Amino acid sequence: MSLLTDTARAKVNLTLRVHGRRADGYHDLESLVAFADCADTLTLEPAADLRLTTTGPGAKDCGDGPDNLVTRAALALGERVAGMKAGHFTLEKHLPVAAGIGGGSADAAAALRLLARVNGIDAADPRLADVAGQTGADIPVCLASKACTMTGVGENLSFLSLPVLPCVMVNPRIAVATKDVFAALGLAKGESFGSEGSSSWPANGASFDTWCEAIAAGTNDLEPPALKVEPAIGAVLSELRAQGGIRFARMSGSGATCFGIFTNVDDASAAARLIAQKQPGWWVHAGTLS
Numbered sequence: 001m002s003l004l005t006d007t008a009r010a011k012v013n014l015t016l017r018v019h020g021r022r023a024d025g026y027h028d029l030e031s032l033v034a035f036a037d038c039a040d041t042l043t044l045e046p047a048a049d050l051r052l053t054t055t056g057p058g059a060k061d062c063g064d065g066p067d068n069l070v071t072r073a074a075l076a077l078g079e080r081v082a083g084m085k086a087g088h089f090t091l092e093k094h095l096p097v098a099a100g101i102g103g104g105s106a107d108a109a110a111a112l113r114l115l116a117r118v119n120g121i122d123a124a125d126p127r128l129a130d131v132a133g134q135t136g137a138d139i140p141v142c143l144a145s146k147a148c149t150m151t152g153v154g155e156n157l158s159f160l161s162l163p164v165l166p167c168v169m170v171n172p173r174i175a176v177a178t179k180d181v182f183a184a185l186g187l188a189k190g191e192s193f194g195s196e197g198s199s200s201w202p203a204n205g206a207s208f209d210t211w212c213e214a215i216a217a218g219t220n221d222l223e224p225p226a227l228k229v230e231p232a233i234g235a236v237l238s239e240l241r242a243q244g245g246i247r248f249a250r251m252s253g254s255g256a257t258c259f260g261i262f263t264n265v266d267d268a269s270a271a272a273r274l275i276a277q278k279q280p281g282w283w284v285h286a287g288t289l290s
Contacts, residue, residue: 050078169258169284181222
């Protein structure tokens with residue numbers, strides 16, 4: 001079988017509400033999720049053994065050992081699929097790690113999609129979703145890689161239709177550990193947080209302006225504790241909010257990546273150029289979310 005390729009798109013949490021912490025220690029979340037046009041690339045050369053090689057500018061940050069989520073997801077699927085064919089994965093790493101945009105989760109999801117193709121497993125096979133959820137909380141949403149609302153600990157997905165959102169994504173190249181952000185949030189097991197109930201979103205076909213107003217009215221409940229863990233996030237948000245054409249800016253996930261939604265792609269491109277010139281050490285991407 002010839003070389004197979006899949007794209008691991010960055011996940012962006014347009015909103016993220018924390019409803020509380022469950023008795024088992026996991027947090028109940030509600031998030032409006034979109035996917036960006038920046039991504040890692042994963043290839044699979046079918047073979048008898050399972051191997052992973054990492055390349056690209058972020059290779060040294062993610063490694064190719066057994067802790068890489070690509071390897072962990074592949075091994076977990078192999079435990080559920082008798083005689084599973086695997087092979088040599090090559091991960092071209094471009095997305096920053098520990099950045100709140102699900103880079104490692106997207107890589108693992110791409111691995112599951114590739115293994116499904118090699119082994120003739122239907123995309124709706126429950127074993128894929130089971131492995132995704134057991135391997136990492138963000139992997140189920142990255143497995144689908146479609147705009148949706150995500151609830152629970154990430155296992156409940158409701159798909160929706162977003163307009164194309166011109167954006168700039170910025171990371172100060174500082175890794176932020178999710179566990180540190182949740183620790184700073186400080187919820188005890190069984191403790192509630194924030195308002196009850198679910199957010200409502202515009203109907204399919206709603207305008208760009210309607211969606212911008214609805215998303216801007218939301219929040220990321222992890223932003224305040226993340227700012228305590230890593231104050232540089234505040235500088236990123238300030239840079240985004242100072243740009244022309246900005247509609248709103250917010251942190252994604254547990255940080256440190258932040259995003260700004262702009263009126264059009266020209267404004268987004270101009271903003272990205274200005275931020276990159278001012279902060280050459282930062283990771284900056286201009287593109288779209290959908």
